[in-house]
Amino acid sequence: MTPVDLSTTVLHAVRRAVREDALHAPVPARVRVERTRPGGRGDYASAVALQLAGPAGLAAREVAEILRDRLAGAPGVAGVEITGPGFLNFTLDAATGAAAHRDLVHRVREQGERYGYGDALAGQRVRLVHAREVRAAVTADAVRRLLAAQGAAVRVSCAGEPDADWARLGVSAEAYEREHAEAPADAPGEPPAPLRPVPAGDTTAVLLARLGPDAARWGLLRAAGHDRAPLGPELIAQTEANALFRVRYAHARARALVREAGRLGVTVAGPGEDIDTAGADTLLTLLDAHPAVLAAAALHRAPDRLARHLEAVAAAFFDFHDAAHPLPAGDEKPSAAHRSRTALAEAAGTVLAGGLSLLGVSAPEHL
Structure with missing residues (x-):
């Protein structure tokens, strides 16, 4: 069971309690679960009972007891304990967790850079409208990609003729022409x-001359739309302080590990093999959350959410890399652990490449 699976299981318990009239409170959109802190109980914990206590007019521990009764015997959950004022603590079934991690990694590898794409917005038609300004154009382009990845049909309109220089930033004038040809601007229901x-605050030409297309796009998209976008020389510095460099370097490093594994005779773990998760808990959690991040970024028209997620994946990949190096060292012989770690590295690189592609930023194999 992954954290996303556990969150869904707890949410189902809340819905059941409300449906059975045991709990009178609005059902939250999602339930947050977190790794227990040092000294805590179980594998994961949630404060959902504290969140629902006020609206339900009950003590948090009473809410926790109601939910615990409905979580007993849930697939993948070995035990539920209440601690403190009403925290729910979950111990997962080890075998179920191992199977979930295995399936997650192989699902990413099977779906490739389209992992996380879905049909949540299938059948919806969206018309994005933006000013004739470079950040607005790049944002509209990224949002269009995100919406299309969730199944929406998207058209883009600009308040004025699209700037020819936008093409150098990956914003194609062809997209505007094609989308405008599909339906009139006043199409009903749109x-x-x-x-x-x-x-x-700068023109496209100035940004390209100073930063190049990839760094300019990242800089324009990384900040939330209501914040000013930092567009300084730090975006092209090859240092740890540059988030774009870290993300692209993590991708390049993951690809290099897979290539080197092949050279050393380490084959990638196949679908029937378990995955060694040593040092990879955070990375697996983030890979599991990737589809939800893409859906939320599309729904909220917020490509910055995806950019921040990729930064977190890159950081978790480096932590995993340092904790359990994927490749055999010296005279060490390739083992099942090396095979599974190589699969994890490949999955991480795939998610980073797919995410960068949706932002319109290239993912070089070598840096």
């Missing part, structure tokens, strides 16, 4: 969705 990020 209310405009305006995008109004804080303007960049």
Whole structure:
């Protein structure tokens, strides 16, 4: 069971309690679960009972007891304990957890860079409208990619003729022409969705000359739309302080590990093999959350959410890499652990490449 699976299981318990009239409170959109802190009980914990106590008019421990009764025997959950004022603590079934991790890694590898794509917005038609300004154009382009990845049909309208220089940033004038040809601007059922990020303050030509297309796009998208986008020389510095460099380097390093594994005769773990998760808990959690991040970034028209997620994946990949090096060292012979770690590295690189592609940023194999 992954954290996302556990969150869904707890949410189902809340819905059941409300449906059975045992709990009178609004059902939250999602339930947050976190790794227990040192000294805590079980594998994961949730404060959902404290969140629901006020609306339900009950003590948090009473809410926790109601939910615990409905979580007993849930697949993948070995035990549920209540601690403190009403925290739910979960101990997972080890075999179920191992199977979930195995299936997750192989699912990422099977789906490739389209892992996380879905049909949550299938059948929806969206018309994005933006000002004739470079940050607005790049944001609209990224949002269009995210919406399309969730199944939406998207058109983009600009308040003025699209700037020819935008093509050098990956914003194709062809996309505007094609989308405008599909339906008139006043097509029924398509209310405009305006995008109004804080303007960049520079022209496309200036940004390209100073940063190049990848760093310029990342800089324009990394900050939330209501914040000013930092567009300084730090975006092209090859240092740890540069988030874009860390993300792209993590991708390149993951690809290099897979190539080197092949050279050393380490084959990647196949679908029927378990995955050694030593040092990889956080990485697996983030890989598992990737589809939800893509869906939320599309729904909220917020490519910055995806950028921050990729930063977290890169950091978790480096932690995993340092904790359990995927490749055999010296005279060490390749083992099942090396095979599974190579699969994990490949999955991480795949998620990073797919995420960068949706942002319109290249993912080089070598840096």
